[in-house]
Amino acid sequence: MPIEIFLKDSPKYKLYDELDKEGESKSYCKYCKNVKSVLSKFNGNLNELCCLFARNLIELSTALQKEGKNNERCKYFNFWINDQIKKKISTTVKNSIHRNYIRLKFLQVFYQIKLHSLHKDCYYEYDENVDLDLWGKWKNLYDFIKNYDHIKNLVISNYNLCKMYPAYLSYIEEIYKNYKNECCNTVSRKCPFSSGFNDWCNQNDFLNTLTCAETNAVSETFIQDRRTEGSIKQQETGIAHIVKDSQLERSFSESGETLTTKSDYYSKLGIGFSLLTILPTFFYLYKFTTFGNWIRFKILKHNINIKSGEDTQTLMTQELNKDDENAYNDGYNITYHPS
Template sequence: MSIEIFLKGSSKYKLYDNLNKPDESKSYCKYCLSKKSIFSKFSENLNELCCLFARNLIELNTKIQGEDENNERCRYFNFWINDQLKKKISATIKNSTHRNYIRLQFLQVFFKIKSHSLHNDCSYEYDQNVDLDLWEKWKNLYDFINNYNHIKNLVIHDYNLCQKYPSYLSYIEEVYNNYKNECCNTVSRKCPFSSGFKDWCNQKDFLNILTCAKTNAVSETFTHEGRNEGSMEQQGTGITYIAKNSQLERSFSESGETLTTKSDYYSKLGIGFSFLTILPTFFYLYKFTTFGNWIRFKVLKHNINIKPGEDANTLMTQELNNEDENIYNDGYNITYHPS
């Protein structure tokens, strides 16, 4: 799952777009000329990224206008460059030594810009203990907290995002716990900024559980089922509570399926028992009572071929006589022995 679906559209997250805009003039590439041959050995995109790196560092105050504090602008810059480096080289360069070597080239470009006092009091943060994968986690945490109000508004009103949110929140909580261990309690070289980064050590409000309203798709389902308008409105106001792992919702769904299955099972079982009760009763009546004789007579009667000239009254008399005999002689077997 891409976490950008929760961040796109946020004004704070769009600040990264300003840093990604191409440098049409190429005037800042002069700070990267000495590194061009080195970058070309790894990726053709690195030299272009170096040009953006130089431009953004020098023009940082104008590129990140949405942030008044220079410290925040510098954080944006460092998260941006490390994120771009990871995207450019992660697929082709797996060796950590080579990755650090490339990052060192950018550090040297930074020192060249700093020597001209053009760095806007912002430093490129490099520490081999904080690799690009860890930088990515710090950036994800930073973006989540920075854009929390935007994310919350999306989750509350978008039911589809609401279903995906628990896994996103679970990931952020894991990163946050790692952040507390590295940046809050001890002096660690794995904390993202050498100047300190303890802003969120005692802040956990952003880890709160959110609620989200179901979309109109739910109400439309009830419309097709013939529900009245009142019940639709009541359904539309329903809310679903989401936690970090969605266990409650899965449990509710599974129990509902179980109840339905059991209901069907007992219905079928009742029909089976009723049939088994009726069958022996019918067999007894058919085999041992006048009801059985009557049924057999009725069935056999249809197999008799009636001759066209036969007297109907005679046939009726025979039928009545046969029925009388069956009624009064049923159940008796009399054997006559002449003396």
């Protein structure tokens, strides 16, 4: 699930866009000349990123002037650079040793800038125990908490995002559990900032205040409007098209007459299909099985008996008629004796 859909319009999240602006970054490439050949072997785009890295580190207070706290600007900077490195090499560099080696080259540039006293109290945080994937998780937790008010308002006003929110929250909860283990009341090299990253050890209301059930209740009017409008348009991130709620309601709230009509229709349809199934089966049994022979034998025998009875009756009738004819037609032989 692309979590940027919850964050992309937040003013605080847009601070990363300020660090992405190329602007006059080429003039800062001189700080990267000693690592240029090495970075090019992994990805040519890393050199351009190195120039941005140098510029943002030197001009951080200007680039992120909308963020008043220097330590927060530094967190943005570190989350930004590690996220950008990961994006550049995610498909080309899988080996963790090579990934750390690339990060060490950025650390080398940091020290080059520090040597000239050009950085503004912000350090590039490097520890081999905090790899790029873990940096990504810490960034997701940080962005969720920093932009929580924006996320809350967005979810309340967007039914589609409301349905996606529980999965997002569950993901953040898992990261927060690791955060509690690594950054709270313990010494761990997997906690990202040497200066401290324990701001939320005793605060977790952002995990409990908002749930999708709550936003459903708050946004009932919004949902009703969606039902009358039809299906919700598919979001740019490929969110699945939602079936019209009004159609679903009608399918369950139609009158009893409609339900009865449908029931009768399906009953008749079922009888028709049953007959279509039974007749071919009976024809097959009659023509091609012993069952058919037995039926034909019984019927033939019955016909023979009837025919035999009819013939016998006819014969008897003829005989009786014959006897009658003999009885009435036989002559009397009278002998005549002339006198």
